[in-house]
Amino acid sequence: MMDVIVIGGGPAGLAGAIASASSGLKVTVIDEFVKPGGRLLGQLHEEPSGEWWNGIKESERLHLEAKKLAVDIRCGVSVYNLEKDDELWNVHTSIGTLTAPNVLLATGAAEYPIPLPGWTLPGVMSIGAAQVMTNVHRVQVGKNGIIIGANILAFAILNELQLAGIHVDRIVLPEKGPLSGDAGEPEEVMKSLLNAAHLAPSPLLRMGSKFMKNDWFRKMGMKFFPKNGVKVNGTPLLLRKAALEIIGTEQVEGVRVADTDEFGNVIPGTETIYEADFVCIAGGLYPLAELAAVAGCPFQYIPELGGHIPHHSETMDTPLSGLYVAGNITGIESGKIAMAQGTIAGYSIAKHADKGGAAIEEKLQQAIQNIHIVREQAAIQFNSEIDKGRRKMYELWERLYSSKKSESKIS
Incomplete structure (x- = not known):
């Protein structure tokens, strides 16, 4: 049995899988496309620094790193349901039902x-x-x-x-x-x-x-x-x-x-x-969050993040025990932000699973600091008030869930 199932093989999903696997967890990534990479596969542009961002090469790098860590990547697989049974999540797919105590939703965005x-x-x-x-x-x-x-x-x-x-x-x-x-x-x-x-x-x-x-x-x-x-x-x-x-x-x-x-x-x-x-x-993008809704995760409409967003903390966990989110499902931003969020989610999963040793907390905090740096250096922001939107979500999280930190999360 796997420790983590990652739904979505784009930048957030692959980065999350790498962080989890590097901490000693067994990880499976599933994606409906024929190859991993998600929206990275179509990206090709020149950065303000003059360097070229080649999404295909970046996805190949992430794929290779994940394979080196023995991450099981299954493409051409669709997910149609997600439910919790005691301590395990049941992920119902086109190839059968997969189970794991932890699920990372990295389903990305869709176009209006x-x-x-x-x-x-x-x-x-x-x-x-x-x-x-x-x-x-x-x-x-x-x-x-x-x-x-x-x-x-x-x-x-x-x-x-x-x-x-x-x-x-x-x-x-x-x-x-x-x-x-x-x-x-x-x-x-x-x-x-x-x-x-x-x-x-x-x-x-x-x-x-x-x-x-x-x-x-x-x-x-x-x-x-x-x-x-x-x-x-x-x-x-x-x-x-x-x-x-x-x-x-x-x-x-x-x-x-x-x-x-x-x-x-x-x-x-x-x-x-x-x-x-x-x-x-060109109608713009919105978070592709149907699976979070099917799982029963609470939502909040935050226009600065692109639409209805599943409740989540800065460490990418949701109110549902063992369910995590990363990437554009949490708000529309760039592929680099998605990767940074995936890394946070992967270390957060490892921390909750008591994996990664004494260094896991430091790695998690470094990953959180890194996302602030990446966001500050972002050449393009899809939504102008993204920081305001993030603050709204984290303030909501503190208001609704901080008092329950010492208690068990919703089953």
């Missing part, structure tokens, strides 16, 4: 869909799917595309598509409405993008973004936003144009758009069609 007319046409995909097809499967998604939705994830993948020689003609917003939420509100989009303004390709844009953080300047900026947009790595970002419909007969042929006012309201009579042979919809 933004439905609009024509989105079922061949050639329409999420921005994350375009990343996987390009960087993992080496498939050209098209020759001339349009991205609907402007966020940090979209810009990161735009650069990756450009590196692969794929032309993205324009970035427009989805039409304002209940299905698009803040993604269809030009000013809200502008506010979210200002958090990555330091990465803007020109000194003028970087300087101008400082003024845009002022409410009055930002409103004026939206009112007089250039009709032809502002270029991001050569691709026009059109915050005052909304996608009304993706058109085509048997496949994508273009996108019907209209001008909007500064509030995102469509201006009648301004419709036009932009030609394209593929469309990427």
